[in-house]
Amino acid sequence: MAFIRSVIRGVGAHLPKRVMTNDDLSRLVDTTDAWIRERTGIEERHIAEEGELTSDLGIAASRQALVRAGIDPVDIDLVVCATSTPDRTFPATGVRIQAGLGITRGAAFDVQAVCSGFIYALSIADNFLKTGQFKRAVVVGAETFSRILDWSDRGTCVLFGDGAGAVVLEAQTQLGSREDRGILATRIRSDGRFEDLLYVDGGPGSTKTTGHLRMNGREVFRHAVQKIAGVIEETLVMTGYAPGEVDLYVPHQANKRILDGIAHRLGIEPAKIVYTLARHGNTSAASIPLALNQALEDRRLTEGRLVLMEAMGGGLTWGAALARW
Numbered sequence: 001m002a003f004i005r006s007v008i009r010g011v012g013a014h015l016p017k018r019v020m021t022n023d024d025l026s027r028l029v030d031t032t033d034a035w036i037r038e039r040t041g042i043e044e045r046h047i048a049e050e051g052e053l054t055s056d057l058g059i060a061a062s063r064q065a066l067v068r069a070g071i072d073p074v075d076i077d078l079v080v081c082a083t084s085t086p087d088r089t090f091p092a093t094g095v096r097i098q099a100g101l102g103i104t105r106g107a108a109f110d111v112q113a114v115c116s117g118f119i120y121a122l123s124i125a126d127n128f129l130k131t132g133q134f135k136r137a138v139v140v141g142a143e144t145f146s147r148i149l150d151w152s153d154r155g156t157c158v159l160f161g162d163g164a165g166a167v168v169l170e171a172q173t174q175l176g177s178r179e180d181r182g183i184l185a186t187r188i189r190s191d192g193r194f195e196d197l198l199y200v201d202g203g204p205g206s207t208k209t210t211g212h213l214r215m216n217g218r219e220v221f222r223h224a225v226q227k228i229a230g231v232i233e234e235t236l237v238m239t240g241y242a243p244g245e246v247d248l249y250v251p252h253q254a255n256k257r258i259l260d261g262i263a264h265r266l267g268i269e270p271a272k273i274v275y276t277l278a279r280h281g282n283t284s285a286a287s288i289p290l291a292l293n294q295a296l297e298d299r300r301l302t303e304g305r306l307v308l309m310e311a312m313g314g315g316l317t318w319g320a321a322l323a324r325w
């Protein structure tokens with residue numbers, strides 16, 4: 001039976017030029033390169049320049065994805081941007097990206113699910129494409145977390161970085177089998193009872209300020225392994241795949257120990273994991289498309305591969321997606 005799938009036609013990425021190393025951070029707060037590497041796997045991160053906005057990073061990443069897809073921006077009718085660091089309170093950064101790409105039709109909006117934002121955005125775009133409401137979508141994860149960090153808090157400022165990644169999706173008719181190309185399944189979850197574990201202590205509706213990121217790292221870590229492993233299992237059950245059949249595991253890049261812990265728990269071989277956190281740190285909603293881009297450039301992401309993506313972030317929110325490239 002014919003079935004519409006969202007096929008991933010292109011991937012792109014953009015990182016700010018400026019690199020901040022762990023040693024640079026040790027001059028700002030009481031930390032060491034050794035602590036950051038051992039506890040997180042992070043070695044350096046990119047930081048946006050003054051005036052370099054989330055939309056600027058998102059536009060650059062989207063342009064690259066469109067060129068690689070061989071799709072003209074005028075043929076895009078949906079732009080979904082996952083971000084927690086919008087240029088402005090409104091309009092949506094997605095609308096600014098839409099305008100920057102020269103797209104004047106269809107719809108554009110933001111999705112706010114913090115580090116799970118890309119999985120949420122992918123899931124939303126996939127559902128719109130499957131129902132036939134839109135035909136081609138750009139899904140962007142773009143962040144400038146450097147702007148909401150408390151640069152005196154060593155427990156958080158060493159973890160995050162700036163960047164953007166994007167994918168281009170196209171609705172294509174497939175057979176409706178598990179061998180189809182495109183997004184095979186997505187699962188998104190949230191539980192607001194855990195808000196206090198990871199949040200920003202400001203906002204237009206409460207303090208009229210932007211605020212700073214606050215996190216109980218140890219507790220978030222504990223929830224991450226358990227919740228992500230659970231949602232991956234659900235996603236695999238939906239499609240009938242076993243963890244061993246996954247070709248490439250592209251997780252949100254929060255902490256190397258979390259990634260390794262989940263892979264170990266599910267029985268995913270270490271060689272299948274894509275790591276970018278050494279070079280990027282945690283770029284929140286941008287980390288999965290940045291990792292997809294890395295895998296593409298390393299020639300690990302080729303047609304036919306079964307790709308598993310997952311994330312957890314503030315909310316708490318979490319989710320997973322399975323796609324055949």
Ligand code: UT7
Pocket residue numbers: 030031032035036039040115154155156158216217218219220221224253254255258282284312313314
């Ligand atoms: O992407 C959204 C989701 N976010 C995450 O998934 C993050 C999850 N959490 C983590 O990745 C880890 O919990 C952290 C990397 C944030 C922290 O690692 P940890 O092993 O859980 O350390 P901890 O918070 O238990 O702290 C251990 C010690 C503490 O010192 P005492 O109390 O034992 O004396 C901290 O004060 O390490 C200290 N510490 C640091 N020391 C040097 C915390 N941050 C630093 C630092 N440099 N930057």
